[in-house]
Amino acid sequence: MLRFTRLTAQIPAFLARVEKHSEDDWIWIFMDTNAAANVTAAALAPPKPVAARSLVEAAHEAIRHEILTGGLAPGEKLRFEMLRKRFGFGASTLREALTRLVGEALVTSEEQKGFRVAPVSLEDLADLTRTRKFIELEALRESILNGDDAWEGRLVSAFHRLSKVEAKLSSGPELQQDEFERRNNEFHHALISACPSRWLHHLHGILYQQSERYRRISLVNRVVPRDVHAEHKAMFDAALARNVELACQVAGEHIERTLAVMGKVLNAGMRPGG
Amino acid sequence: MLRFTRLTAQIPAFLARVEKHSEDDWIWIFMDTNAAANVTAAALAPPKPVAARSLVEAAHEAIRHEILTGGLAPGEKLRFEMLRKRFGFGASTLREALTRLVGEALVTSEEQKGFRVAPVSLEDLADLTRTRKFIELEALRESILNGDDAWEGRLVSAFHRLSKVEAKLSSGPELQQDEFERRNNEFHHALISACPSRWLHHLHGILYQQSERYRRISLVNRVVPRDVHAEHKAMFDAALARNVELACQVAGEHIERTLAVMGKVLNAGMRPGG
DNA sequence: GTCAACAATAATTTCGAGATTTTTTATATA
DNA sequence: TATATAAAAAATCTCGAAATTATTGTTGAC
Numbered sequence: 110m111l112r113f114t115r116l117t118a119q120i121p122a123f124l125a126r127v128e129k130h131s132e133d134d135w136i137w138i139f140m141d142t143n144a145a146a147n148v149t150a151a152a153l154a155p156p157k158p159v160a161a162r163s164l165v166e167a168a169h170e171a172i173r174h175e176i177l178t179g180g181l182a183p184g185e186k187l188r189f190e191m192l193r194k195r196f197g198f199g200a201s202t203l204r205e206a207l208t209r210l211v212g213e214a215l216v217t218s219e220e221q222k223g224f225r226v227a228p229v230s231l232e233d234l235a236d237l238t239r240t241r242k243f244i245e246l247e248a249l250r251e252s253i254l255n256g257d258d259a260w261e262g263r264l265v266s267a268f269h270r271l272s273k274v275e276a277k278l279s280s281g282p283e284l285q286q287d288e289f290e291r292r293n294n295e296f297h298h299a300l301i302s303a304c305p306s307r308w309l310h311h312l313h314g315i316l317y318q319q320s321e322r323y324r325r326i327s328l329v330n331r332v333v334p335r336d337v338h339a340e341h342k343a344m345f346d347a348a349l350a351r352n353v354e355l356a357c358q359v360a361g362e363h364i365e366r367t368l369a370v371m372g373k374v375l376n377a378g379m380r381p382g383g
Numbered sequence: 384m385l386r387f388t389r390l391t392a393q394i395p396a397f398l399a400r401v402e403k404h405s406e407d408d409w410i411w412i413f414m415d416t417n418a419a420a421n422v423t424a425a426a427l428a429p430p431k432p433v434a435a436r437s438l439v440e441a442a443h444e445a446i447r448h449e450i451l452t453g454g455l456a457p458g459e460k461l462r463f464e465m466l467r468k469r470f471g472f473g474a475s476t477l478r479e480a481l482t483r484l485v486g487e488a489l490v491t492s493e494e495q496k497g498f499r500v501a502p503v504s505l506e507d508l509a510d511l512t513r514t515r516k517f518i519e520l521e522a523l524r525e526s527i528l529n530g531d532d533a534w535e536g537r538l539v540s541a542f543h544r545l546s547k548v549e550a551k552l553s554s555g556p557e558l559q560q561d562e563f564e565r566r567n568n569e570f571h572h573a574l575i576s577a578c579p580s581r582w583l584h585h586l587h588g589i590l591y592q593q594s595e596r597y598r599r600i601s602l603v604n605r606v607v608p609r610d611v612h613a614e615h616k617a618m619f620d621a622a623l624a625r626n627v628e629l630a631c632q633v634a635g636e637h638i639e640r641t642l643a644v645m646g647k648v649l650n651a652g653m654r655p656g657g
Numbered sequence: 658g659t660c661a662a663c664a665a666t667a668a669t670t671t672c673g674a675g676a677t678t679t680t681t682t683a684t685a686t687a
Numbered sequence: 688t689a690t691a692t693a694a695a696a697a698a699t700c701t702c703g704a705a706a707t708t709a710t711t712g713t714t715g716a717c
Contacts, residue, residue, distance in 0.1 A: 162494035162495060163494045163495060163699090163700065163701090164700075164701065165494075165700080165701090166494060188667095188668070188669090189668080189669075190667095190668080198701085198702090199701055199702040199703070200669090200670090200671095200701095200702075200703075201475045201478070201671090201672095201700090201701065201702070201703090202700085202701060202702080204475070204479060204669095204670085205478060205479055205482050205700095208479050208482045208483055208486070209482055209485075209486065211483075211486065212482070212483065212485065212486020212487070213486070214585070220436035220437045220439075220440060220669095220670095221436060221437060221668095221669065221670075221707090221708060221709070222668090222669080222708095222709075223668070223669060223709095224669095233581070236579075236580050236581055236582050237582055239580065240580055240582040240583055240586070243521065243583075244586075247517065305510075306510050306513065306514055307507070307510055308510050308511055308514040308590065309514055309517075311488070312514070312518075312586050312589070315586070316582065437669090437670065437671090438670075438671070439670080439671090462697095462698070462699090463698080463699075464697090464698080472671090472672095473671055473672045473673070474671095474672075474673075474699090474700090475670090475671065475672070475673090475701090476670085476671060476672080478699095478700085479670095494699095494700095495677090495678055495679070495698095495699065495700075496678095496679070496698090496699080497679095497698070497699060
């Protein structure tokens with residue numbers, strides 16, 4: 110855990126402010142990732158709170174967030190000099206953070222030639238979606254069959270929290286995107302949380318994070334009106350009713366529809382080099 | 384690529400000998416991983432040739448090999464001082480190699496508390512096998528449906544090479560284990576190589592490497608007689624005949640049987656702490 | 658004008674020392 | 688004896704410089 114002594118000794122450039130909450134033992138580091146970033150005059154996202162136990166973890170989270178939100182573009186070369194200026198970490202620290210991201214397939218690396226943000230493509234999106242559907246439906250099936258009262262409790266809670274932020278999202282500005290992603294993740298994870306297979310969860314986690322990347326691209330420039338809340342509610346109802354076939358069918362359609370929407374956005378907005 | 388200047392400048396302790404083959408551009412580094420290892424008087428494995436483009440890659444390969452073959456035991460703490468003495472790499476290099484292994488789930492890490500070899504268990508083996516079957520059969524199905532002449536060629540070649548080493552394995556000593564694993568991998572990969580999904584291949588790769596670890600444990604102390612060659616041949620024949628259902632059934636049984644054998648070995652040989 | 662060899666520049670990779678944190682040991686107190 | 692606190696030891700984590708490699712630019716020969 111980071112203590113104040115640690116933070117005062119080396120305050121990296123990326124730090125916006127530091128807070129100590131009395132409720133727990135964590136130090137919250139608010140990162141202003143836009144401060145040193147070469148972003149255009151777009152609206153600045155609010156600082157993302159990160160409870161980091163080490164600088165490598167902080168660097169990992171910071172770079173991951175930039176990749177997911179597009180601050181670091183697909184295919185972009187990740188030079189250490191640039192990353193050092195932008196985030197304020199040392200070379201070895203950055204290197205280890207990038208290696209973690211390679212393991213998550215968000216970054217590619219070639220020996221002696223450095224790192225790049227993993228590219229995106231329509232083909233990859235289609236393959237990813239198809240594979241995720243394959244994994245997620247199996248996990249959902251097992252989860253519904255194994256779900257107990259605690260599972261139902263998690264599901265009800267997650268659905269409620271998601272519904273609240275969905276309501277805000279449709280009316281207000283796009284400030285809530287990080288929060289929406291968090292709760293969306295929470296809901297989808299709750300659905301399959303009673304699946305007993307550790308490995309199925311592990312694989313699903315990899316694919317889900319990948320698809321989050323595409324989802325955020327299509328979220329910022331939404332072109333197709335869509336009632337996501339109704340889709341989530343249908344999944345929620347079918348799961349609680351323990352109707353395996355219906356739940357899988359609805360979830361499958363939900364994933365497919367996401368592909369359709371994202372496909373349109375990518376197809377319209379992607380440039381050859383991007 | 385490593386040049387000789389690089390090697391002569393810093394010859395790590397793990398180097399046994401260095402060769403330059405004229406046929407290609409690689410420098411072959413023969414690592415004597417037992418030299419500095421605290422192994423007992425067990426029979427020394429022959430040096431494993433590794434074509435490394437960087438020291439991180441060499442360290443990654445070396446440690447991975449030790450974990451797969453049991454030279455580093457499941458659950459064992461991986462202290463940097465020990466690794467430095469044993470392999471001869473610097474701290475940052477080792478750190479990055481371990482981070483790669485964490486991405487492959489062969490090593491676990493806890494912030495500020497270091498790295499450990501990932502544990503093994505009967506539960507994990509059962510879950511792993513079940514998940515691998517799920518993924519591999521789907522990939523096999525798609526592969527057979529999409530396979531062209533080139534795929535058949537790869538399959539015939541891989542099966543032939545595997546058969547040769549299988550014959551040697553049953554008669555001779557256990558010197559061929561690395562080679563058997565390589566060709567076994569080659570054969571199983573050839574079977575599904577016509578599956579067009581990149582992500583299915585990616586996920587399968589993760590699971591296959593994990594199961595290799597358990598397989599090697601059961602190989603060194605084989606207790607159940609088994610005609611592996613016949614099983615491989617049945618898979619080979621069904622795949623070439625484009626009989627999807629039969630191939631999947633046979634492959635499924637093959638995976639299940641492997642679980643049964645490994646389960647017996649683990650159950651008999653595993654100690655509480657190991 | 659094209660290509661190869663060479664020099665200059667820029668990037669990645671590696672190492673070891675110092676800073677920080679965790680773990681162990683010692684000491685005091687109830 | 689058990690518990691809490693403090694000092695000592697051992698481990699991890701981080702940084703920046705040095706070594707190595709890749710890339711770019713230049714020159715000269717054909």
